[in-house]
Amino acid sequence: MDRVAGRKSALVWTVHLSVLFLVALWVVPTLGLFISSFRTADQISSSGWWSALATQERQLPAIRVEGEPELRDGLYVIEGTLFPRERSTLSAWGTSSLKPQAYQPGDVAELKDGMTLSVDDKGRYVLTSPDPLEGKRLPRIFATATQPPEFTLDNYRQVLVGANTGISIGQAFLNTATVAIPATVIPILIAAFAAYALAWMDFPGRALLVAAVVGLLVVPLQLALIPLLQLHNWVGIGKGYLGIWLAHTGFGLPLAIYLLRNYMAGLPRDIIENARVDGATEFQIFTRIILPLSFPAIASFAIFQFLWTWNDLLVALVFLGTGNDQLVLTGALVNLLGSRGGDWEILAASAFVSIAVPLFVFFAMQKYLVRGLLAGSVK
Structure with missing residues (x-):
């Protein structure tokens, strides 16, 4: 009765499970290496390869406002973008490392000396000031953005x-x-x-x-x-x-x-x-x-x-x-x-x-x- 037709012994199941474990132990790292080779540096540093197909939210490095100011309606205005080449969407932003998500896209932040700063969901920012900006230390923007999956062949070309x-x-x-x-x-x-x-x-x-x-x-x-x-x-x-x-x-x-x-x-x-x-x-x-x-x-x-x-x-x-x-x-x-x-x-x-x-x-x-x-x- 120990060897009933159609039933496998415990030893056979143990061998099969051990083989599957060894195969997974060898295949999974290889698959992760293959997927990572098509990802960008930012994606690899911010998330694991298993989330390569998911939209990712990450904290961007602080970006200081820069550009040539223009005089509009008596205000000095500087415009720019946080994502010049990326397909990212801004989810929150701030002007301090202590509160990097203090504002939502489209909010206007009141800064010192009457300056104001706003950032929309596409990462476009507008800085206004009633006084000339020459010689002033411009604020930094701490942005949190969501980024869709992105794959590239640039790694292999390089x-x-x-x-x-x-x-x-x-x-x-x-x-x-x-x-x-x-x-x-x-x-x-x-x-x-x-x-x-x-x-x-x-x-x-x-x-x-x-x-x-x-x-x-x-x-x-x-x-x-x-x-x-x-x-x-x-x-x-x-x-x-x-x-x-x-x-x-x-x-x-x-x-x-x-x-x-x-x-x-x-x-x-x-x-x-x-x-x-x-x-x-x-x-x-x-x-x-x-x-x-x-x-x-x-x-x-x-x-x-x-x-x-x-x-x-x-x-x-x-x-x-x-x-x-x-x-x-x-x-x-x-x-x-x-x-x-x-x-x-x-x-x-x-x-x-x-x-x-x-x-x-x-x-x-x-x-x-x-x-x-x-x-x-x-x-």
Whole structure:
């Protein structure tokens, strides 16, 4: 009676709820980052991304009345607006920080020396004075306004092409792609040959090589950075794309060989033995049988390697450099954060640009991820 048809056990529901929680924990911040990248700086600073579609009320910074006075009917008049470019509606205003909502739109405030000030709901103000205003300290206006939802592409234009600031990550984006794509393909090509040899070819010392590969998985890459850089300088490849490709290849090979070898070792032996009986060479078996069958494992490693190389900063700084022509995306974002740390809208757009490609790669190949990672674990 414990397993009634149509009913799920408590363990199944627990697993489902846990998966939903983990998915929400990953998706919700990404969605918030995406929405924030299309918002203006004022909206981001005054409200959360979840209220992006709602009309918002916020306290505007104090604005001092300014302008050239005009003489009208014996009064000196200054006119202006609080919202030169925004689609905001004034809900309250005041002339003191202690009472920023003392007046309603259209009210007339009596100031010292006979001056009067009025502000309508569109933010247009009128200051009048019976005496000349030269040399006088004009009042400040503290306004509370409601602002409709507003979305803009200016953040992405500024990030990608440096509009209005000259600071962009377009070149860094290309540099990162130049590093990440070869640094993903090269270790796969080398590891596939090595994994096939360790899985299906008999030669002395094979077990020791497998043990060495497993041991290299736990070696921190920071341990090899300086010696490897010195070796690159001695060989003559120094700081450049070839050097960083080889560095990422070396750091990624142990995991690649381990995953692919486990997967290839779990393939049916009868297929390979029959191919050998039919006269196929080892290279033909590898290219026509092993590689097509090993695509899930190759795809799973490609995801990990691409994400690692795309988000890498340490290896890029050591083996590539910090010049504008060599700076990768993560380095450009660090510089952008240092020089424009208060522009949250620019940082949100930059961050989403940096994760857009990894997200696309992950979702395009994620169906092979679990199958490749579990390869060889069950016989």
